[in-house]
Amino acid sequence: MNTDARTTGPRADAAESVPLLGGCLCGAVRYELAAPVSALVACYCADCRRATGTAASINARVPASAFRLVRGTPRVFTRAADSGRLLERHFCADCGSPIITRHADDTRQLILKVGSLDRQEGMTLAASIWTASAAPWAWVDRDQPCFPAGRPAPTA
Numbered sequence: 408m409n410t411d412a413r414t415t416g417p418r419a420d421a422a423e424s425v426p427l428l429g430g431c432l433c434g435a436v437r438y439e440l441a442a443p444v445s446a447l448v449a450c451y452c453a454d455c456r457r458a459t460g461t462a463a464s465i466n467a468r469v470p471a472s473a474f475r476l477v478r479g480t481p482r483v484f485t486r487a488a489d490s491g492r493l494l495e496r497h498f499c500a501d502c503g504s505p506i507i508t509r510h511a512d513d514t515r516q517l518i519l520k521v522g523s524l525d526r527q528e529g530m531t532l533a534a535s536i537w538t539a540s541a542a543p544w545a546w547v548d549r550d551q552p553c554f555p556a557g558r559p560a561p562t563a
């Protein structure tokens with residue numbers, strides 16, 4: 408893993424040039440992520456649809472230890488997910504942008520809302536979950552693995 412951004416150059420894939428930078432729409436919340444982002448997963452569950460106002464939430468699992476807030480503190484909304492596990496949704500209290508989610512029973516991992524990253528180059532979708540809950544108008548990439556419900560194992 409390359410941790411020196413000076414050697415990656417401006418054209419390096421965002422997926423590989425750490426730390427990655429991101430934040431909310433209004434800029435009140437900013438973070439650094441000292442881990443590469445890969446294996447994006449689209450979640451089509453009803454809660455993600457409502458929380459994002461669109462077809463799916465595009466997520467990446469990252470180690471919690473790699474995530475560091477550098478400005479602001481997201482507001483947290485907690486509710487039982489379709490999996491039955493309590494899920495915390497961390498979002499900007501000023502502009503509403505989703506930043507991360509986290510299972511209350513697993514503090515080692517965060518689920519990054521990939522759209523909050525400043526750069527998206529080189530990132531691709533690896534799987535879709537909760538596709539049985541997808542809206543009838545949602546486009547689902549059937550060329551990638553699709554899981555009607557949650558993913559069987561916490562990979563990615």
Ligand SMILES: [Zn+2]
Nearest residue numbers: 431433499502
């Ligand atoms: Zn904001």
Ligand SMILES: [Zn+2]
Nearest residue numbers: 450451452455
């Ligand atoms: Zn979801």
